[in-house]
Amino acid sequence: MAAPRVGSTAVGGERQAPASSRLKYWRSKVARLSKAVDSRNEAYDSWEKRVLIPWQKGLASAGRLVYTSADSAHDGGADMPGMYPFTRGIYPNMYAGKPWTMRMFSGFGIPEDTNSRLKYLLKHGETGLSIAFDEPTLYGVDCDSERAEGEIGKCGVNVTTLKDMEVIFDGIPLDKVSTSMTINAPAIILFAMYIAVAQKRGINQSRLAGTLQADILKEYIAQKEWFYPPKAHLRMIRDMMLYSVNNMPKWNFISVSGYHIREAGSTAAQELAFTLADGFHYVDMGIAAGLKVDDFAPRISFFFDSSMDMFEEIAKFRAARRIWATVMRELYGAKDERSLKLRFHAQTSGYTLTWQQPLNNIARTALEALYAVLGGAQSLHTNSYDEALALPTEAAAKVALRTQQVIAEETGIKDVADPMGGSYYLEYLTNRIELEAYRYFEKLDELGGILKAVEDGYPQREIADASYQRQRRIEAGEAVMVGVNKYQEEDEAPINILKISRKAELAQKRRLADVKRSRDEAEVSRALDRLREAMRSETANLVPHVIDAVKAYATIGEIVKVGRDVYGEWKEPRII
Template sequence: MLRGDGGEDYWKRRVGKVIAKRKAAGPLYDEKAIRDLRQGVKQWERVLEAWSKGKAERKVFQTASAIPLKPLYTPADVKDLDYSETGFPGVYPYLRGVYPDMYRGRPWTMRMFSGFGTPEDTNRRLKLLLQRGETGLSIAFDMPTLYGYDCDHQKAHGEVGRCGVNVSSLKDMEAIFDGVPLDEVSTSMTINAPAAVLTCMYAAVGKKSGVPPAKLRGTVQADMLKEYIAQKEWVYPPEAHLRIMRDLMVFCTKEMPLWNYISISGYHIREAGSSAIQELAFTLADGFGYVELGKEAGLHVDEFAPRLSFFFNSTMDFFEEIAKFRAARRIWATVLREKYGAKDPRSLLMRFHTQTSGASLTWQQPLNNIVRTTIEALAGVLGGTQSLHTNSFDEAWALPTEKAVEVALRTQQIIAEETGVSSVVDPLGGSYYVEWLTEQMEEEAYKYFDRIESAGGILKAITSGYLQREIAENSYRLSKRAESGEDSVVGVNKYSVEEEEKPIETLKIDFKAQRRQIQRLKQVKKSRDSAKVRAALDKIARAYESERENSIYPMLEAVTAYGTLGEIIEVGRSAFGEWKEPIFL
C-alpha cells in the first residue's frame, strides 16, 4: 500500500469477496422466510406509495457520503449476515468493540485538547482540567512549533501562541508540565513533523522529574501521510519524514514501550472536506502504509502494531458515522491478519480517539453548536471510541473560553452518566440499517484501497495529488449542496436571523506571549553549553546521512542539552530540503 504491491491484487480479491458475500444468503435467516419477507416489502411499498400520493417528493434521501437510502431496512437487506463475521466485543474481528465489557468496566477517556499562549498559560489550563476530573491530557501547539520554527524566527512573527502553545526548547516543556504527575497521566500531543523532537523533550522532562521513559504514557500524532493528504503541516519531502518516523518506531519499541508513536488520523482528512467513506479509506490506507514501514525497518508486525492507534472525526450524519467506526474495526483486524500476518490479538484490535467535527460548527447562532457536538459525541460513543474530545461551542469564533470548554466536557459526562448508553455494548448492533450501512462502508473502503493501490500506492497517490484532488472535489460538492439548500445547516441556510447581536464572549490571546517566549529562548541559549549542543546536532546530521543509524538517540541528546526545536529541524532541512505540494486545483 505504501509503495504499490507489485500486482499482488490483494485488494481486488478482497473487494470480490465482500461483494460475493453480500449477495449470498447467510446462515442466520431462512431463505424461504427472506422470500416471504421480500413479498411483504413489496406490499408495504404499495402502502407507502398510496400514503405519499399527492405529497410532493420532499428530497432525495442519501447519506452524507452520497450513499442512496431506502425508506426502510429489513432482514432482507442483511440476509448475508453471518454472526461468525460479526463476532463478540473483545474478540476478532472486533466489529462490536475492542474490549469485552466496553464502557461497563470504565467509560471512555475524556480527553480535551488544549493549549495556548505561553507554556505557563497552558500549564494552568491543564491543571484546571485535571482538577475537573478529566482523565487524559491533550496538548495543542502553535503554528511555529508545528512547522518546526523557533519563536524568534521571522516566519513565526505574529503566530506565537495564537492557536496552541509555543515550544521552542526543553525549557518550555518543563514549564508546561510543571507540577503535573507524569507517572499518573497520559499525555497526547498533537504534533506531526517535529513529533520525534517533542517525544524526546517529553522523555527528557520525565527523566528530570524521576519518571523513566519506559514508564511514560501518551501519544504523539506523528502521522505524516495525512499531513500531505489533508492537514498540510510538513517540513521535508515524504520519504524524509517517513525515515524519521521509522526511526521513532524503532526507538519507542525499545525505549518507550507505552508510548503511542503514531496516531493514524482521519480527523484532518475529514475536516479538509472528505466524505466518511474517504476518511475511512484514506486513514486505513495510511495505517497499512505504516505497517509496511515497520516491516521495512525489520520489526515483526506484532512488535509494533499493538502500539498503533487511530483518530477519527465524528460529524453530523449520525448513522453513517457509527457505521464508519464499526466497519473500520473489522477492516483493520481482517487485513492485519490476512495480509500482514499479525497474530497477537492486540495487533488486530483498532483503538481510536474521536473528536467532534470543528467544520460542523457555525459562527451563526453559536449555542446551536452545543447540540451538534452532543449528537456527534453520541455517535462516537455508540461507535465504540476509546477516548473523546468534544469541541466547544465558541470555536468558530476563536479558541474556546474556559466556560465553553467546561460545557463541552460536561456534555461527555452527561452522555456517560445520565443516558444509560454505556450499559450495553454496541447497542445498535443488529439494527438492519446500521448493519447494512456498515457493510456498505466496508465495501466502498475496499474499493478505494484497490484504486489507491492501482495508482501506485499511497506515496504516489500523494505526490500525484490524487488524494488531495479527491478531497477537494468532495469538499466543493458539499459546499454547493449547502449553498443550494440541499443540505440544511440550521442558523445558516435555514432559520437564520437577519441581524445577530454578538452573543458570546471569546478568548483573547495575550499578544505578549511572543515577547516572553523570545526572551526565554534568549536566556536558554545564553546559559546552555553550546559546544555540547553543536556536537549533538552534528550527530543528528550524521545519522541522517546513514540509513543504518537511528536519529532519535542523538536527538534526545540535543534536546537534553537545550538544543532548540528550530535548530534540530534545521539539520533536516539541510539534509533533506523542503516539500512543495503538487498543484492539484
C-alpha cells in the first residue's frame, strides 16, 4: 500500500479556522437567520386582528396558523435542485433520474444465515448489501465469553474472527457489490476483515466499494457503544480515513449518523445540529491529518432519522443540505461540488413504532418513508411493523420493502424534484431549523468544541431532557401515540414474531473453538504485539496492523483488549 500521508495527526480540538473566527462565523449566521425567522409579519398581524380573532369569537391562537411569503425568504443561493446550496436536492433531476436506493438492513444468527440472506437479496437484483451485527460483535465481545451469553445472533450476525466474515461473504463477488456495515466501536476490525477476505480471494482492495458507519461521536452522544476514550477511537477513524483515501477510491469511511441521536430522544433540531457538528469534526480531523478537504469530504455521507412530524422532518433534510454546503464552502474552502453535496441515507423511526396494535406501525412507517422521499434521501430503510417486539419476520420485512415500492411506483412522487419546495410554511421551517442548528454550533464552540462537549456530557444531557419532556407530554396526553395513550384496546391478539434459537450460540462457539485449535498462536501474539506497538505511536496507521492481526485469526475480543491495555476504558459523564 501507499504510505499514509500523515501530517499533523491530532484528533482533538484542532480546527481549520481558529475557534474565535468560527464563533464569529456561527454568530453571523444566527444573526442573519434570526432576522428572517423572527421578524414580524405585518400581513399576518392584520389578518389575525381583522379575520381570525373575530372568527374565533375573540380568541387569539396559541401559535401561528398560516405562513406567507414574508416568512419564507432566504438569501442562501440559487433556488434550484442540483445547485449550491442544494436545499432542493443534490441532483438536478432527483428521482426522475434515479430513484432512491431501497437499502434494507439485515443480518441475524450465524454467518451462514446471513450469507444465504445476502445471496437471496443479490439474486433478486439488490447490489447494495447492508449488514447488521449482533451486540457481542458491536461491543467487541467474543462469542465464547460469558458476557455474550444469550445475545449471539439476536440483533444481527455474530462475527468473532475473520473466519466468520469469510463465511458471510462466501460466494459473493466483493468487487461487484457495495457493502454497508453498521459497525462503530470495532469499525477498524471489521474494515480490516473485509479487506482481508478480499485479499485472500485475490481481489485488490482498490476495487472494494462500501460504507462503514464508524461514527464514534454519536456513540458517546447517543447509542453508547465504545471501548476506549473518545480520542483513541477518533484516531482509528483518522487511520481508516487516510487508508481509504490512499488505497480504496470507492470506500466511504464514515456515515455520520443522526438516527441514533434522534432515537435516543433528541428533537429534530438537535439531531441535525449534533450530527453536522460531528461531521465538521471529522472534516477538521482530515485536515489536521494533512489531507486537502476535497480529497476526502466527498466520501463523507450522512444517516438521518425520519420521524412522525411531517413538515419538521422535510425541513430538517433540506436544512441539512443547505448548512453542509454553505459551511463546507465558506468555512472550509471546499471547491469540489461533491464535497458540498450532503448525501444521506434515511431510516424510519423505531421509537415511533408501538408495541400496542402493531399493524398501525405500517401506517407510521409509510408516512415517515414519504417524508424522507419528500426530503430528498439517497437511500432508505423502512422498518417492519413488528420491530417494537423483535427482529422482523420475513413477512413483515416484505411489507416494509413493498411500502417503499408503493411510494416509488404509485404516487407520482418521483416526477418532480423537491415537490414541497416553495410552501411558505416549509420554507419558513427550513430556515427555523437551520437557525436552531447554528445556535447549537455556537453553543458547542463556546463549550470548547463538540469533542469537549461530548466528554462533558452536554449533548447527552440536552437529549435526556428532550426525551423526558416528550415522555411527560405523552403521560399528560398532550402528545398522542395511537393505541398507547389514546384509542387503547384490551386483550389484543398477539402477532407472530421471529424467534432466534440458541443454535446460533452453540454453532458460533464451536467454530471459534476450531479456529483457536488451528491457528498459529505464536503468529497471533506477534501480530497483537505489533499492533500494540503501533497503538503507542500516535503517527502510525493502525489499519495494516489490524489486517495482520485478523489474518492471523486473532479474535475481536483479543484485538479490543490490546486497545484497552493501551488506551484504557471510558465511563460516561453523569447525565442526569
